[in-house]
Amino acid sequence: DMAEKGGYDHFMLKEIHEEPSAVRDTLTEWDEVLGVVEEIGEVERICFVACGTSYHASLVGKYLFEGLLGIPTDVILASEFRYSAGALNDRTLAIFISQSGETADTLNALRAANSRAKTLAIVNVLGSSATREAQHVLYTRAGPEIGVAATKTYVSQLTVIYMLVAAMGAPELMDRLGRVPEFMERALKDEDGIRELAATCSDVSDFFFIGRGFAYPTALEGALKLKEITYIHGEGYAAGELKHGPLALIDNGVPVVAISPPGPCHDKTLSNVEEVRARGARVIGVGSISDESLRKEADDFIGLDPEVDDVISPLVYIVPLQLLSYHVSVERGLDPDKPKNLAKCVTVE
Numbered sequence: 372d373m374a375e376k377g378g379y380d381h382f383m384l385k386e387i388h389e390e391p392s393a394v395r396d397t398l399t400e401w402d403e404v405l406g407v408v409e410e411i412g413e414v415e416r417i418c419f420v421a422c423g424t425s426y427h428a429s430l431v432g433k434y435l436f437e438g439l440l441g442i443p444t445d446v447i448l449a450s451e452f453r454y455s456a457g458a459l460n461d462r463t464l465a466i467f468i469s470q471s472g473e474t475a476d477t478l479n480a481l482r483a484a485n486s487r488a489k490t491l492a493i494v495n496v497l498g499s500s501a502t503r504e505a506q507h508v509l510y511t512r513a514g515p516e517i518g519v520a521a522t523k524t525y526v527s528q529l530t531v532i533y534m535l536v537a538a539m540g541a542p543e544l545m546d547r548l549g550r551v552p553e554f555m556e557r558a559l560k561d562e563d564g565i566r567e568l569a570a571t572c573s574d575v576s577d578f579f580f581i582g583r584g585f586a587y588p589t590a591l592e593g594a595l596k597l598k599e600i601t602y603i604h605g606e607g608y609a610a611g612e613l614k615h616g617p618l619a620l621i622d623n624g625v626p627v628v629a630i631s632p633p634g635p636c637h638d639k640t641l642s643n644v645e646e647v648r649a650r651g652a653r654v655i656g657v658g659s660i661s662d663e664s665l666r667k668e669a670d671d672f673i674g675l676d677p678e679v680d681d682v683i684s685p686l687v688y689i690v691p692l693q694l695l696s697y698h699v700s701v702e703r704g705l706d707p708d709k710p711k712n713l714a715k716c717v718t719v720e
C-alpha cells in the first residue's frame with residue numbers, strides 16, 4: 372500500500388505532488404489539440420458541460436474564451452443541462468469535461484447535444500464512455516487518480532482548456548503554460564508552512580474563499596476541496612458578492628481565504644479584504660510573494676511566484692489550497708482519500 376502511494380501517507384498527497392508532471396505530460400498533447408481545432412472548424416459559441424471539480428475547470432474556460440478570444444461561452448452543470456441547454460447549433464462547440472468519462476449526468480447531456488452541436492470531450496480515462504460518444508476527444512495526461520477529491524486531474528483539465536484557447540487564437544499563452552510546472556514546484560516547497568497553518572484552523576466550523584475574475588473559480592474549487600475531505604463548511608464566493616449575503620456571517624476569527632493574484636482585480640479584492648477584516652475575520656491571503664499590500668492586511672499569508680498573474684493563476688493558486696484542505700483533513704483525523712458519502716465516479720443521475 373505504502374509502495375503504491377510512492378512513500379506518501381495518502382494518494383491525495385501523492386497526486387498533488389504529481390501536478391507539475393501531470394501538466395508537463397498534458398502539454399505534450401499540442402499536436403492533438405491543433406488537430407482537433409482544425410477538424411472542428413468555425414466556432415461562434417462555446418458551451419461547457421460538467422459536474423463537480425470539472426465544472427470549476429469549465430468556469431475558468433469561460434473567463435479564457437470570453438476574455439482572450441471574445442467567444443461567448445456558457446457553463447452548464449450537467450445535471451441542469453436538460454432544463455437549460457444554452458444556445459446549441461452547428462456553430463456551437465459543446466465541451467464536456469470529465470475525469471472519468473463515465474459521470475451519468477455528463478454522458479446524458481453529451482448524448483442530447485450530439486445531434487445539435489459539435490461535441491468535444493476532455494477526459495482522463497482512456498476508452499471511457501465519453502471518449503466513444505463524443506465527436507472529438509482530447510485527453511488529459513494526469514495518469515490514474517485514486518483520491519476521490521480531484522487534484523492533478525483538475526490542473527490537467529485546465530491545461531487542455533488553456534491549450535485549446537491558445538490553438539484557437541491566443542498562442543502567446545503557450546510560453547506561459549510552459550513555466551507552470553516550475554511555478555507549481557515552487558508552491559509545493561512551501562508545504563511545511565501550510566501544514567502549520569492547517570494545524571491552527573482545523574477546529575473551525577466555517578471557511579470562506581473569495582476571489583474575482585480568474586480567481587473566482589479558484590475560490591469555488593478551494594471551498595469544494597475543503598468540504599469534500601474535511602467536512603468543514605466551506606463557501607466560495609465572488610469577492611464582490613460578499614456584501615450581498617455572506618458578510619452577515621463574518622465574525623471574529625472566521626477564516627477568509629482571499630485569493631488575489633497580480634492583475635486588474637487585485638485592488639478591488641484588497642478592499643473586500645479590508646471589509647472582512649473590519650468585521651473580525653481571520654484573513655488568509657494568497658497572492659504574489661512580493662505583494663506587500665495583501666500581506667499587510669492578512670493574518671496569514673501564502674506567497675506564490677510574482678510572475679504568476681491572474682490569467683495563469685488558476686493553475687498555480689489551487690496548489691496551496693489543495694494542500695491546506697489535505698492537512699486540515701489529516702489534522703482532524705480523517706482519511707482524505709475516502710470522504711464519507713462521496714464516490715470517485717457518479718454513474719447514477
Ligand code: G6P
Nearest residue numbers: 423424425469470471474521714
Ligand atoms: C465526483 C467526484 C469529483 C468529480 C465529479 C465529476 O463527484 O468525487 O471529484 O469532480 O464526480 O467527475 P468527472 O469524472 O465527470 O470529472
